[in-house]
Amino acid sequence: xxxxxxxxxxxxxxxxxxxxxxxxxxxxxxxxxxxxxxxxxxxxxxxxxxxxxxxxxxxxxxxxxxxxxxxxxxxxxxxxxxxxxxxxxxxxxxxxxxxxxxxxxxxxxxxxxxxxxxxxxxxxxxxxxxxxxxxxxxxxxxxxxxxxxxxxxxxxxxxxxxxxxxxxxxxxxxxxxxxxxxxxxxxxxxxxxxxxxxxxxxxxxxxxxxxxxxxxxxxxxxxxxxxxxxxxxxxxxxxxxxxxxxxxxxxxxxxxxxxxxxxxxxxxxxxxxxxxxxxxxxxxxxxxxxxxxxxxxxxxxxxxxxxxxxxxxxxxxxxxxxxxxxxxxxxxxxxxxxxxxxxxxxxxxxxxxxxxxxxxxxxxxxxxxxxxxxxxxxxxxxxxxxxxxxxxxxxxxxxxxxxxxxxxxxxxxxxxxxxxxxxxxxxxxxxxxxxxxxxxxxxxxxxxxxxxxxxxxxxxxxxxxxxxxxxxxxxxxxxxxxxxxxxxxxxxxxxxxxxxxxxxxxxxxxxxxxxxxxxxxxxxxxxxxxxxxxxxxxxxxxxxxxxxxxxxxxxxxxxxxxxxxxxxxxxxxxxxxxxxxxxxxxxxxxxxx
Ligand code: BES
Ligand code: ZN
Numbered sequence: 297x298x299x300x301x302x303x304x305x306x307x308x309x310x311x312x313x314x315x316x317x318x319x320x321x322x323x324x325x326x327x328x329x330x331x332x333x334x335x336x337x338x339x340x341x342x343x344x345x346x347x348x349x350x351x352x353x354x355x356x357x358x359x360x361x362x363x364x365x366x367x368x369x370x371x372x373x374x375x376x377x378x379x380x381x382x383x384x385x386x387x388x389x390x391x392x393x394x395x396x397x398x399x400x401x402x403x404x405x406x407x408x409x410x411x412x413x414x415x416x417x418x419x420x421x422x423x424x425x426x427x428x429x430x431x432x433x434x435x436x437x438x439x440x441x442x443x444x445x446x447x448x449x450x451x452x453x454x455x456x457x458x459x460x461x462x463x464x465x466x467x468x469x470x471x472x473x474x475x476x477x478x479x480x481x482x483x484x485x486x487x488x489x490x491x492x493x494x495x496x497x498x499x500x501x502x503x504x505x506x507x508x509x510x511x512x513x514x515x516x517x518x519x520x521x522x523x524x525x526x527x528x529x530x531x532x533x534x535x536x537x538x539x540x541x542x543x544x545x546x547x548x549x550x551x552x553x554x555x556x557x558x559x560x561x562x563x564x565x566x567x568x569x570x571x572x573x574x575x576x577x578x579x580x581x582x583x584x585x586x587x588x589x590x591x592x593x594x595x596x597x598x599x600x601x602x603x604x605x606x607x608x609x610x611x612x613x614x615x616x617x618x619x620x621x622x623x624x625x626x627x628x629x630x631x632x633x634x635x636x637x638x639x640x641x642x643x644x645x646x647x648x649x650x651x652x653x654x655x656x657x658x659x660x661x662x663x664x665x666x667x668x669x670x671x672x673x674x675x676x677x678x679x680x681x682x683x684x685x686x687x688x689x690x691x692x693x694x695x696x697x698x699x700x701x702x703x704x705x706x707x708x709x710x711x712x713x714x715x716x717x718x719x720x721x722x723x724x725x726x727x728x729x730x731x732x733x734x735x736x737x738x739x740x741x742x743x744x745x746x747x748x749x750x751x752x753x754x755x756x757x758x759x760x761x762x763x764x765x766x767x768x769x770x771x772x773x774x775x776x777x778x779x780x781x782x783x784x785x786x787x788x789x790x791x792x793x794x795x796x797x798x799x800x801x802x803x804x805x806x807x808x809x810x811x812x813x814x815x816x817x818x819x820x821x822x823x824x825x826x827x828x829x830x831x832x833x834x835x836x837x838x839x840x841x842x843x844x845x846x847x848x849x850x851x852x853x854x855x856x857x858x859x860x861x862x863x864x865x866x867x868x869x870x871x872x873x874x875x876x877x878x879x880x881x882x883x884x885x886x887x888x889x
Pocket of ligand 1: 554558579666
């Protein structure tokens with residue numbers, strides 16, 4: 297047996313899946329997907345084939361001519377789920393598996409109508425990264441196994457289905473009151489990029505190759521917020537090469553979505569907290585778009601090389617930002633990232649193996665290891681290489697990297713070998729091995745400076761001495777500048793100062809969630825009662841883990857806010873994604889004791 301991925305029973309000596317054909321029906325009452333997946337093999341095969349499953353009920357397995365294929369489900373393993381072992385008769389070209397998902401499938405979040413904007417229809421969305429595709433489909437759930445796919449998804453008639461695939465038509469469903477949506481994804485993708493959303497959806501065209509989907513109540517706001525998408529795609533193509541996925545569509549999900557964005561190919565999934573009304577949070581879209589090259593074309597071979605996906609994409613995101621808005625804007629992006637990295641280093645400690653870029657997560661749940669380290673340390677490594685080699689050479693390296701490894705899944709070691717080949721001497725000069733294999737942030741980390749950043753930092757650091765920004769200064773700030781300023785303020789303030797800050801910056805009523813949450817973190821940490829109502833509102837409505845984490849953490853500082861946290865969590869948690877619920881439970885569990 298040859299296991300190359302610690303989080304999958306994919307075995308490189310066994311047959312490989314090349315394409316999936318899904319036929320599923322979406323049952324909102326039972327909270328299940330029921331149907332068939334056909335796995336087409338790369339070549340006719342026989343013998344053992346192991347698939348990953350978690351929570352799936354397997355009803356039957358048949359070969360291309362309808363003959364039964366013997367199968368056996370292994371014991372449940374806590375993180376990995378159950379191995380489905382098939383015993384293929386000679387000449388097996390494809391395997392049809394009839395199955396249904398569990399109502400507890402981690403990949404699937406089923407929303408009641410009250411959790412949507414329109415309040416009339418239920419909603420379903422998937423989130424498969426890193427190892428949850430196996431709760432939706434029995435597959436070789438390792439990013440090393442790339443598959444194309446086709447799908448037929450049957451939903452209740454008023455609802456619309458979208459997938460990480462091209463639309464391929466629509467027809468009346470098999471039962472009255474149902475509709476079937478057809479999809480085709482011709483390019484091979486890792487299984488974690490399988491994605492499905494179903495709801496009361498409308499769309500607006502943004503450019504000939506891009507449109508945004510969302511519930512009717514938010515679609516106009518979404519179209520306005522993301523109107524600049526074509527310009528962004530053009531800039532990205534200039535930097536990284538042609539966009540290879542045909543269309544770039546987006547869907548704005550209900551607020552329970554646990555991430556800011558997810559780079560599902562042809563259909564980026566986004567949190568509605570990006571709809572700030574001023575286009576100030578579109579850097580998340582730049583990030584997900586950049587994954588079209590780094591992540592979706594060139595993919596991490598396993599989660600131990602996750603930095604290749606996220607570090608490269610964070611670097612790429614800031615290059616897009618620079619191309620669109622100039623160097624000063626990109627420096628602010630680096631500064632926001634630095635804060636996240638500093639906090640993470642404090643959380644883990646400088647010697648923690650989780651602060652290595654190349655990790656060893658065997659036996660560890662990828663969701664528990666998730667942090668900003670692969671993003672920000674990874675992006676800094678690439679910026680360091682850029683500075684060492686010079687931008688022109690580095691840009692050529694990046695484009696070559698994408699062109700050579702497109703549609704493959706690679707390791708940190710393969711990346712390093714390519715770097716050494718294309719930019720000889722640079723890896724040694726930049727001490728790339730220490731960056732990859734050692735914990736902490738090396739001393740040669742690049743520093744990002746600008747006048748604006750220095751001024752904001754100085755002003756915030758003098759808060760305790762009574763320094764305050766002047767109203768004209770505040771009026772001239774872009775949202776990011778205000779955010780950088782706020783991140784440098786004390787985490788706990790006297791109530792009079794809380795009030796003064798809120799009055800000065802008009803914080804409690806903000807629609808920009810980055811700023812709002814930063815404020816609520818300060819206010820919660822200060823036990824500042826006037827915002828408790830707003831805190832409850834935000835924590836009840838929004839499921840994005842990036843916001844839940846710091847808010848619940850800040851609430852841990854005082855007896856009264858601890859009680860508030862438990863109270864809010866008890867009421868809000870049934871609406872959270874199971875991942876968010878788990879994260880918050882472990883945080884507030886720590887502060888009951
Ligand atoms: N691919 C990630 C989200 C993800 C990572 C989901 C690992 C599950 C497991 C996505 O591209 C991402 O990084 N989203 C960020 C956006 C930000 C860094 C601009 C987010 O959700 O906050
Ligand atoms: Zn990402």
